[in-house]
Amino acid sequence: MFMCRAKLLGSRAPNSLARGSRKLHSKFLKVSEEIVDAIATGRPVVALESTIYTHVRRNGGVPATIGILNGIARVGMTSEELVELGSTAETGSALKVSRRDLGYICGLGATGKHLHGGTTISGTMALAHLAGIRILGTGGLGGVHRGGQTSMDISADLTELGRTPVAVISSGCKNFLDIGLTLEYLETQGVCVGTFADGRVGSVDFPAFYTRDSGVKSPRTIANEKEAAAIIYAQSKLPVYTGIHLANPVPVEFSIAKGELDGVIDESIHLASMEGYQGSENTPFILAKIKEASGDKVLQANRALVQTNVKRATRVAVELAKLEKEYDARV
Incomplete structure (x- = not known):
C-alpha cells in the first residue's frame, strides 16, 4: 500500500514526479506511517541510507531509513526490516542502488524477482524527496x-x-x-x-x-x-x-x-x-x-x-x- 499522500510533496515536487504517478507509486514505493505522520505534523525528519545505524531519536528527530526490500522502495524501515536487509548485505546479495537502478530493481520486483538493495546518496535523495523529506545525514x-x-x-x-x-x-x-x-x-x-x-x-x-x-x-x-x-x-x-x-x-x-x-x-x-x-x-x-x-x-x-x-x-x-x-x- 502506498502511504505517501500528495500533500506531503506540495510545491516542492516537480510536476514530473506528481503528474499521474499515484497508481505506479502504490506498487513500487512504501512510506511508513510514522514518516507520513511526522511530515504531516511538522516534526523533524532525517533521511538515512540503509547502511547507517544512528541515534536520531536521541536528538529529537524521526529517522527515515531508506532502502529497497523485496523489490519495493522503503522510506522508514522497522528494526526487523533493517536486520533482513543487513543480512543480505553481509552475504553480498543486496544490490547497490543509485537513481539509475531504482526502476530496474522495483521493476524486477513487479515480475516476481524480489531483490534487496542499499541506496546510495543519489538513490536516497530521490526517494527522500518523493516522501517530502529535505535533510539527509x-x-x-x-x-x-x-x-x-x-x-x-x-x-x-x-x-x-x-x-x-x-x-x-x-x-x-x-x-x-x-x-x-x-x-x-x-x-x-x-x-x-x-x-x-x-x-x-x-x-x-x-x-x-x-x-x-x-x-x-x-x-x-x-x-x-x-x-x-x-x-x-x-x-x-x-x-x-x-x-x-x-x-x-x-x-x-x-x-x-x-x-x-x-x-x-x-x-x-x-x-x-x-x-x-x-x-x-x-x-x-x-x-x-x-x-x-x-x-x-x-x-x-x-x-x-x-x-x-x-x-x-x-x-x-x-x-x-x-x-x-x-x-x-x-x-
Missing part, C-alpha cells in the same frame, strides 16, 4: 575522481544534488577524489556548498572525510545548525530546485593528518588502475587498501564522522521545523 559524498576531466568518472551524487532539493550533510569527499574538481562541478550544477565552522573564524577548508583539512577552501562557511536551517528554508521558499551540501568535518580528536594518508592514497590509486578497477568498483577497492594501511585509525574516524553527521543533520532538522512553524504561521 550520511558519511561521505561522492565526487569527481582524479583524472575525471578525461575519464568522466563523476559520482551520480553530484548530479543528484543539482536537481533534487534535499540538503545532504556529510564529512565532505573521500580523500582520494579530486576535491577541487568536485567543488567546481557542484558550482556548475548550481549547488550551494558550505562547511560548518565549529567555532573557527574566517574561511575554512572543505573537509576530506577522514581529515578536517583538505587544502581546498570551502565555498561558504556556516556558523551553526540555525544558519543551516535558515538556508534550507529560504531555498525552499524561493523556490530553488537544487540540493544543498553541508560539510561537517570529522571531530578533531579523530581527524587523520592529510600527509599521513597521501602516500597510501597515491599507492592505492595506482594499484586500482593497474588491476583494472573502474567505475563503481574503484571506490571500495581504494577504501579497502586505505583501511589495510591505516587500521583502527580509519575505522574510528569513520564511526565518529557518521555519528556526528547524523547528530548534526538531526539538529538542523529540528531548527528547520522551528523555522517553518514560526514563519509559516505568519502567512
